[in-house]
Amino acid sequence: MLGFQTMGSALLVLFDGEPLLSTDAWLNDSAYFGSWTHDYPITEVQKDVVRRCRYHWFSHGHPDHLNVLSLPELSGGEILLADHRGGRIYRDLKQMGLNVRIMKDKEWMVISPRIKIMTIANSNQDSCLLIDLNGRLIINVNDAPDLGWGRFIRSLARNYRRSYLLQLSGWGSADMANLFRPDGVRVEYGHRRHNPIGAHLQASAARFGASAAIPFSSFHRFQRTDSAWANALIPSLDDYHQGVRPGLPEVLPAFVSVDCQNDDLQTTAPVRAESALQAPERFGDSWSDQLEKSEETLLRDYFHRKEAIRRRFGFLTFRVGGRECTVDLRGSHRDVGIVFEVPRQSLMTAVRNQVFDDLLIGNFMKTTLYGISSLYPEFSPFVAKYADNGGAQTLDELSDYHRHYRRRDPVGHYLNWLECSADRLVRATLPEDSAAFSLVKSAYWWLRR
DSSP: OEEEEEETTTEEEEEESSEEEEESOOOSSOBTTTTEEESSOOOHHHHHHHHTOSEEEEOOSOTTTSOGGGGGGGTTSEEEEOOOTTOHHHHHHHHTTOOEEEOOBTOOEEEETTEEEEEEEOTTSOEEEEEEETTEEEEEEETOOOSSOHHHHHHHHTTOSSEEEEEEOSSSTTSOOOEEOTTSOBOOOGGGGGSOHHHHHHHHHHHHTOSEEEEESOOEEEOBTTTGGGGGGOOOTGGGGTTOOTTSOEEOOSSEEEETTTOOEEEOOOOOOOOOOBOGGGGTOOTTOOOOHHHHHHHHHHHHTOHHHHHHOSEEEEEETTEEEEEEOOGGGTTOEEEEEOOHHHHHHHHHTTOHHHHHHHTOSEEEEESOSOSTTTTHIIIIIIIIITOOOSHHHHHHHHHHHHHHOHHHHHHHHHHHHHHHHHHHHSOTTSHHHHHHHHHHHHHHO
């Protein structure tokens, strides 16, 4: 076969006579402290195909993409990474004894006579993979935001008659959603269920210059009893075709095998996993466990090192086992902060391993916002992306970090800054569940398309 196949959550396999490359191979059955599992499990036959691949590319460090427990099954191939600032993933995988290579940004790498690949990293510690497979272009942006690379991809896509966009889509279940206001009312995400996912995919494909879109990087469900509430945000396969309109890029089935010699497409029909919930204790978490004094010190040190957080927030409070541990940050901002209610085991694992994002995305930690309406853009990127993964803890390190990415694509970075500024203005002005917000969002997607 000369072509590609999608499977799992964000798993793409390229073939040139034999399995050649896999992407984001999450093969085991849990991620995010056991909170996530596969909605459509990977079969043993598919796992064997992945194991036989010569190369394994990983987009970023989230455990539904780079899953540490899955890595031993991939040790026979070469690991390929984008050129992330800080190089944390590269160092960690080398220490595990794996064969790892960093690809140069925006440079083609030939991996077979009929396949070449190119990767682009961004300041969010994410990356996309561009694939020329026998004259077809595959644009694998997984769940990475466009922080400036869209213009480059559009210019590239103009050279291809057939191109496929693989991108996360859905109702927000792949991000932190267990958020509350100070009055105890959940920040409601139910309105997202009315968003037509197919229309969003078509708009994204048109924006990138792709002729077709494939739902991707979003096929998980929640298996812990304390995160199962978020299963209401999990779409069915049919939901990915809501709102599809003629005359725009087609939306293909999520699980497909595409022959890139004759463009034939075969739909694979995975069996949806049975819904079986697990207690948090199954994954080492007990909500009654309390922090030790040494752990409170470690927690405070972890956040005090992040100078940008100290400038933006007055406090972070952690409710663990019925007791509170407060990280005091800035006295003049006492009304701005976050309260996290979280089990001790997963909290301290996240702090010791610098993977705080995993707690948020697991959606079992209750997060209450004071003086802010969202974790973006003032908290999550600075903690998880720039500091934990990029190594930028101080303000000087943060300036160098962003300067590094600006130099890679000054025009793309500036255009993205304008777009993000407009987005922040709209979100600060209009409630996310309002009709006005929906109208502005529709206009935004029309303009992007």
